[in-house]
Amino acid sequence: MFDKIQLGYQYNELEPYIDAATVETHYGKHLQTYVNNLSALLEGHDEIAKNKTLEDILSDINSIPESIRQGVINQGGGVANHNFYFSILSPNPKKAPEGKLLEAINNKFGSFEGMKDKINNVSIAHFGSGWGWLVIDENGELEIITTTNQNSPLSINKEPLLTIDVWEHAYYLKYKNLRAEYVKNIWNVIDWSKIESIYEGYVK
Ligand SMILES: [Fe+2]
Structure with missing residues (x-):
């Protein structure tokens, strides 16, 4: 029902920053498991997904029956968060933002480097499993947050730009226990042309 996105690159194309075995396992096994679990969870609940995207559902999570709500947060978040993550990575990324998005980043964080430092710091410091995010908050402002487990920013009224x-x-x-090395290296494959187009979709 809600499937994983098609990757715009081969498993080995994000090397040396993210290795082929990690992409293959992460996309092909971990994400697929979330897809399968979500599909099983929604069996018999066709009305929930009718005419809705997964993002619509996560944005209105309190409308989900309580008996399956936490499951949808976990498994649906697992699908949506990973689809978003894999969609903003590229072997040939635009390395920095320009235009309106750069202006908003400079206004909020002082500089592009300042924004990167802040998201790196919170992502590295996040205890346990989760996600670092650049989002648009409920007032239309840029914000850096983390979420725990598979919680989606959409469920707290924030629109993801980068994760x-x-x-x-x-x-x-590849990195074993060195989360900080992975976090610093991932910037080499984050494609700002994709993030700019998401941002322009929200602010137009
Ligand atoms: Fe993951």
Whole structure:
């Protein structure tokens, strides 16, 4: 029902920053498991998904029956968060933002480097499994947050612009316990042309 996105690159194309075995396992096994679990969870609940995207559902999570709500947060968040993560990575990324987005970043964080430092710091410091995010908050302002487990920013009224998966499965095969090295290296494959177009969609 809600499937994983098609990757715009081969498993080995994010090397040396993210290795082929990690992409293959992360996308092909971890994400697929979330897809399968979500599908099983929604069996018999066709009305929930009718005419809705997964993002619509996560944005209105309190409308989900309580009996399956936490499951949808976990498994649906697992699908949506990973699809978003894999969609903003590229072997040939635009390395920095320009235009309106750069202006908003400079206004909020002082500089592009200042924004990167802040998201790196919170992502590295996040205890346990979760995600670092650059989002648009409920007032239309840029904000840096983390979420725990598979919680989606959409469920707290924030729109994702950029994310870093800091679950160990995202980096452990290559980086072992060195989350900070993975977080610093991922910027080499984050494609700002994609993030700019998401931002322009929200602010137009
Ligand atoms: Fe992950």
